[in-house]
Amino acid sequence: MKKAMVALVLVSTNVFAFYEDPKQQFDMTRNASNNVTIVFRQSKNVTQECSQESIRRGNKPFGFSVDACSYWDRSLTGPDTCLIITGPTTNFHTLGHEVRHCIQGNFHK
Numbered sequence: 001m002k003k004a005m006v007a008l009v010l011v012s013t014n015v016f017a018f019y020e021d022p023k024q025q026f027d028m029t030r031n032a033s034n035n036v037t038i039v040f041r042q043s044k045n046v047t048q049e050c051s052q053e054s055i056r057r058g059n060k061p062f063g064f065s066v067d068a069c070s071y072w073d074r075s076l077t078g079p080d081t082c083l084i085i086t087g088p089t090t091n092f093h094t095l096g097h098e099v100r101h102c103i104q105g106n107f108h109k
Helices: 046-056 092-104
Strands: 003-007 036-042 068-075 080-086
Touching (some): 036 092, 046 068, 046 080, 068 092, 080 092
Parallel strands (some): 036 080
Antiparallel strands (some): 003 068, 068 080
16 A cells, blocks of 8 residues: 655644644634544653654654654555654643644644
């Protein structure tokens, strides 16, 4: 099965200087996929694990700290797959943010 790998933008709620409203409404009709299998991986060093995954996918490592990241693999024959990497503990906002990447791709403006 041939997959086109698309790395999603990594986001950390404490890295960027913008405020993200956890109750902000967004358009679910603009999803990149409505058929996604999510795979979770926990790491004690999230930034290192996310950077290693980025390199494995042919991208540059990250030059900043992240709380979580997600990577999306498009499938031609079945559900798309999205890998979410978090620490051993996380919060609802961070997890929801990454799940949104899994269904909407790079939604950041």
